[in-house]
Amino acid sequence: MTHPHQPHVTLVGAGPGDPELLTLKAVKAIASATVLLVDDLVSDAITAHASPDARIIHVGKRGGCKSTPQAFIEKLMAQEAQAGETVVRLKGGDPFIFGRGGEEVEHLQAQGITVTVINGITSGLAGVTSLGISLTHREHAHGVVFITGHAKQGAADSVDWVALGQTAQQAKLTLVIYMGVTGAAQLQEALLQSMRADTPVAVIHQVSLPTQRHVVCELQELHDTIVREQLASPSVIVVGDVFKGLLAMQSGSELQASAG
Numbered sequence: 001m002t003h004p005h006q007p008h009v010t011l012v013g014a015g016p017g018d019p020e021l022l023t024l025k026a027v028k029a030i031a032s033a034t035v036l037l038v039d040d041l042v043s044d045a046i047t048a049h050a051s052p053d054a055r056i057i058h059v060g061k062r063g064g065c066k067s068t069p070q071a072f073i074e075k076l077m078a079q080e081a082q083a084g085e086t087v088v089r090l091k092g093g094d095p096f097i098f099g100r101g102g103e104e105v106e107h108l109q110a111q112g113i114t115v116t117v118i119n120g121i122t123s124g125l126a127g128v129t130s131l132g133i134s135l136t137h138r139e140h141a142h143g144v145v146f147i148t149g150h151a152k153q154g155a156a157d158s159v160d161w162v163a164l165g166q167t168a169q170q171a172k173l174t175l176v177i178y179m180g181v182t183g184a185a186q187l188q189e190a191l192l193q194s195m196r197a198d199t200p201v202a203v204i205h206q207v208s209l210p211t212q213r214h215v216v217c218e219l220q221e222l223h224d225t226i227v228r229e230q231l232a233s234p235s236v237i238v239v240g241d242v243f244k245g246l247l248a249m250q251s252g253s254e255l256q257a258s259a260g
Helices: 024-032 070-082 101-110 123-130 161-171 184-191 219-229 241-259
Strands: 008-013 035-038 055-058 087-091 114-118 143-148 173-178 200-205 213-218 235-239
Touching: 008 024, 008 070, 008 101, 024 087, 024 114, 035 070, 070 087, 070 101, 101 114, 123 173, 123 200, 123 235, 143 161, 161 173, 161 184, 184 219, 184 235, 200 219, 200 241, 213 219, 213 241
Parallel strands: 008 087, 008 114, 035 055, 035 087, 143 173
Antiparallel strands: 173 235, 200 213, 200 235
16 A cells, blocks of 8 residues: 555544543544554543544553563654554653653654654643642642653663652652652662652652542652552652642541541
8 A cells, every 4th residue: 555645643642541541633644544553541532533444553661561562663753654554652650751652763764754642631740630740739749750660671770779869858859750669669769868758758659540549758768658558560650749738637547547
């Protein structure tokens, strides 16, 4: 099949999971696609916006799934676009927030394929908002850092968590950590070298879905809390004083309950 126009791919952010958090632009792109390459965390309620005639190809990479290597996904996108298909790469959250969107854009552009990116709401924002908390509440934070707790395999430039914690404490920054649950014990140990032990932390699991759960605790309790509450991926860990009020409220409720 040939196409008179230049090959094109659209990278679409599907948001954190709730289909009502899709943008109108995302819905239109999904509906227009003839081929959709869909991430593991994208629900059927979101792909339901696709045309009945569209081919839906699942290319899950949860936990670094080896069955769908990134190189294979990039090759498939290029092949379908060059064959004249209207290709949409449907990614959880936002394509450019730990979604490998940058790698995909570079690969496609190198082959003469144009790319459009449609942003989605990232889970680190949606999860905190669902708790009624602002990442940048001006009484507690001057800024926010989105960072991965799972560096690229074999990367020599792993995160210096001690230095980051020191900077976050001095500059009053909220840390939003993606893919950090598995290494939470090491994360906690490193951050405690430069941050207060009572720094508030929230762990939010399955953001925006009906199954969403969260816990709020002190940094010194992070790993034990994750184990006790059986929290696993996908979860975000958020560290910072923006949760001071929620932590105090929770502590007060626990005191009342024990007194009762």
